[in-house]
Amino acid sequence: MSAAPRGLRALALAALFSLTGCASLGWSWDKWWSDVKLPDFPAFDEYTESPKSYVEIALEHDFLVRVKPWERAVLARHDMAFDPDELEAARRSHTFFSKEATMPGGSAGGGGCGCN
Amino acid sequence: MRRSRRERRRERATLRALTSSALALLGAAGKASADTAIDHVESSYSFSTYSEDNLKSSKTIPNGERTRYEVSTQQASIAGPITDWLDVALQVTHEKMSGASPWYVTQDAAGAPIQFMSGATIQDTRNDLSLHANYYTDQGRLGFSGGYSTENDYSAINFGSDGELHFNEKNTTLSGGLGGSFDSINPTQADLYPTRPDHKSKQSYSGFVGLSQVIDRRSIIQGSFTYNLGAGYLSDPYKEVYQVGAPSQYGDFRPNRRHQFSFLVRYNRHIEETESTIHLSYQYYIDTWGISSHMGELAVYQNFGDSFQIAPLIRYYSQTKADFYVDYLRAGQTPPDNMSSDFRLSPYGALSLGAKAEYVFHTPWLRDIEWRTHASVERYLSSGDLSLKSVSVPSPGLVNFTVLSVGITAVF
Numbered sequence: 443m444s445a446a447p448r449g450l451r452a453l454a455l456a457a458l459f460s461l462t463g464c465a466s467l468g469w470s471w472d473k474w475w476s477d478v479k480l481p482d483f484p485a486f487d488e489y490t491e492s493p494k495s496y497v498e499i500a501l502e503h504d505f506l507v508r509v510k511p512w513e514r515a516v517l518a519r520h521d522m523a524f525d526p527d528e529l530e531a532a533r534r535s536h537t538f539f540s541k542e543a544t545m546p547g548g549s550a551g552g553g554g555c556g557c558n
Numbered sequence: 559m560r561r562s563r564r565e566r567r568r569e570r571a572t573l574r575a576l577t578s579s580a581l582a583l584l585g586a587a588g589k590a591s592a593d594t595a596i597d598h599v600e601s602s603y604s605f606s607t608y609s610e611d612n613l614k615s616s617k618t619i620p621n622g623e624r625t626r627y628e629v630s631t632q633q634a635s636i637a638g639p640i641t642d643w644l645d646v647a648l649q650v651t652h653e654k655m656s657g658a659s660p661w662y663v664t665q666d667a668a669g670a671p672i673q674f675m676s677g678a679t680i681q682d683t684r685n686d687l688s689l690h691a692n693y694y695t696d697q698g699r700l701g702f703s704g705g706y707s708t709e710n711d712y713s714a715i716n717f718g719s720d721g722e723l724h725f726n727e728k729n730t731t732l733s734g735g736l737g738g739s740f741d742s743i744n745p746t747q748a749d750l751y752p753t754r755p756d757h758k759s760k761q762s763y764s765g766f767v768g769l770s771q772v773i774d775r776r777s778i779i780q781g782s783f784t785y786n787l788g789a790g791y792l793s794d795p796y797k798e799v800y801q802v803g804a805p806s807q808y809g810d811f812r813p814n815r816r817h818q819f820s821f822l823v824r825y826n827r828h829i830e831e832t833e834s835t836i837h838l839s840y841q842y843y844i845d846t847w848g849i850s851s852h853m854g855e856l857a858v859y860q861n862f863g864d865s866f867q868i869a870p871l872i873r874y875y876s877q878t879k880a881d882f883y884v885d886y887l888r889a890g891q892t893p894p895d896n897m898s899s900d901f902r903l904s905p906y907g908a909l910s911l912g913a914k915a916e917y918v919f920h921t922p923w924l925r926d927i928e929w930r931t932h933a934s935v936e937r938y939l940s941s942g943d944l945s946l947k948s949v950s951v952p953s954p955g956l957v958n959f960t961v962l963s964v965g966i967t968a969v970f
Binding site: 504506507508509510511513514515516517519521522523524526527528529530532533534537538541542543544545546547 | 602631635727728730764774775786821824867880
């Protein structure tokens, strides 16, 4: 019997286990997507009646509107900021910049020698 | 009835929670997250010491200099509103550096590379000042920044502009920025060392685009791509390359162009059950000098009630070598056009472990200021063994260091 490629089997097993495993932890994909309403395809413009592009559909669709303004209490927490301590972030970034060959990502500008 | 400042502050915080998308502004004024102008004055001070471990005696010449670099850093910042839609932040840094630094790599009796350190003790100070101003609208933010950094032998001036645009009811934010830095290098004792130039300059121009997305009420993800072009004198004037049998050392010669690309992904998730917040980040970096690197970091901000927090962190880093990295040139080898013995351009991996404790308290008898105090420690270890790709001969100059830091922030 010729077995399916090992990688494929592993992938299928992982997919199966991740679904059932997550479900057993109270995770449910239905719940995750419940607030998502997919648009009808093909979508037509109301006025010109021409088909809409995927970009137009994506821009109009509220799939990416994940939380409403009154649900932001946790997101506004101090420790939910990407850099809760600005001085520390600046100091660490300068240290790694001086001692490693990599430049820090996610910003523009900055200076200093970083020799020695 | 008159409400206390604390109550009003709490109300403001709730209001901000309603209006703020809690997206990290890349380099925003004085605060890590908000999409409205800061509504209070905030001032911070921090003191840190950075000290490198002594070089192991097996990694340097017999009885050679083994002590390395020490830096003490003082930082202060102040941020506040000018109007409802405009805020500014000022950050100053004062650093004192001292110690010896890797000079060139030679060989021991067995032919293994060993580090030769600069004999003279270096004494230098660095002063850095940066200013950031932000203009806010309902749809986004526009920021301008400028900075000046000066050392005995170095000065740099930089400008930048960055901005953000919000979409999807502020669940999605597109950010971007452009910046430039103009640096001037005046190496000390250039008359004593023939490989040291008198005066040189370099420029760097950078740009980034980022996208962040709120995933749900507890998590947010951000991706960004950064490009930097370095041009001019990118060599290290204080480093040399040794050749076996040659009468004198060669200078450190690096290409005068460097294109750098970095991809950074950051993910934050708050877990309400355990009162903790997880910060995960990963960065892939590649440049035209042949270096590529991976960086991964995990920090957990564990809260104990409203006022106490402990945040352990672990960071892993691994890089490949620059095309022109050499420890030393063998006898009879023709010196290449570009070469450097700098350990920073060598292949290695590094692991750092850190922890930070933060305590927040209020002083009702003094304008009811909120004070955030912290103390932190970070230990950095680098070696060839920690590299993702196996390294046959690691640089003898690889560094281990410890950083201790204390700081205080006053929120008025």
